[in-house]
Amino acid sequence: MTKELFRENGYLKSCEAEVTSVLDKGFGVDQTVFYPMGGGQPGDTGKFLCADGLSGEIVDTYKDRESGVHLHVVAEGTTLPTVGDKIILSIDWERRHRIMRMHSCMHMLCAAVPEPVTGGSIRDGSGRLDFDIPEPPDKQAIEDKLNELIAADLPMSLKWITDAEMDAQPDLVRTMSVKPPRGSGQVRLVEFSGADLQPCGGTHVARTGEIGPVRVQSVKKKGKQNRRITVEFA
Numbered sequence: 358m359t360k361e362l363f364r365e366n367g368y369l370k371s372c373e374a375e376v377t378s379v380l381d382k383g384f385g386v387d388q389t390v391f392y393p394m395g396g397g398q399p400g401d402t403g404k405f406l407c408a409d410g411l412s413g414e415i416v417d418t419y420k421d422r423e424s425g426v427h428l429h430v431v432a433e434g435t436t437l438p439t440v441g442d443k444i445i446l447s448i449d450w451e452r453r454h455r456i457m458r459m460h461s462c463m464h465m466l467c468a469a470v471p472e473p474v475t476g477g478s479i480r481d482g483s484g485r486l487d488f489d490i491p492e493p494p495d496k497q498a499i500e501d502k503l504n505e506l507i508a509a510d511l512p513m514s515l516k517w518i519t520d521a522e523m524d525a526q527p528d529l530v531r532t533m534s535v536k537p538p539r540g541s542g543q544v545r546l547v548e549f550s551g552a553d554l555q556p557c558g559g560t561h562v563a564r565t566g567e568i569g570p571v572r573v574q575s576v577k578k579k580g581k582q583n584r585r586i587t588v589e590f591a
């Protein structure tokens with residue numbers, strides 16, 4: 358199992374780690390700052406550097422569900438480190454920060470459109486959520502509300518509750534397709550003060566002002582009463 362340093366602090370850019378497993382495409386470590394693909398958020402990219410000078414690009418990160426080990430996938434042709442190696446892991450911070458900003462913006466979108474969410478995903482530069490709403494929403498009104506919430510510079514805070522407390526409050530779950538990360542007996546709640554509170558395992562900015570201005574790229578009909586709202590940076 359890999360210790361997830363980004364859970365408590367999404368602003369960590371690098372860390373020391375020990376290689377615990379090596380596979381064809383990459384390696385596992387004891388702890389990491391690399392977010393693994395999941396919850397609609399892409400896996401981190403970046404670099405590794407060994408004490409002996411061996412280095413390489415990490416092109417993706419994902420979590421092995423059974424072992425809980427984060428696999429750091431390397432670029433093709435990269436010489437892999439060996440088990441027991443001490444390494445330094447550094448994420449591509451510019452990319453991750455854009456993803457953190459857009460991910461946090463999706464929480465604002467939940468606040469701006471108080472309807473059931475049926476799915477969603479975040480890419481580098483844009484993000485989308487699908488809502489279960491029969492009538493087409495007002496694109497400009499959503500954009501205005503988003504930018505208002507962002508400009509309000511609302512602080513983000515994290516809170517941990519038990520699985521049992523989570524079960525007692527099913528209303529907290531906004532996204533029907535993404536189950537809150539569980540299994541450890543604890544669920545992490547992410548709150549943007551006064552706007553949005555929900556369980557989420559992703560990485561977020563400390564204040565909404567950091568998201569910066571956004572625009573609603575499109576509102577599309579997907580299925581009978583699904584509306585897909587896509588947002589990008591303005």
Ligand SMILES: [Zn+2]
Pocket residue numbers: 460461464547557558559560561
């Ligand atoms: Zn989140």
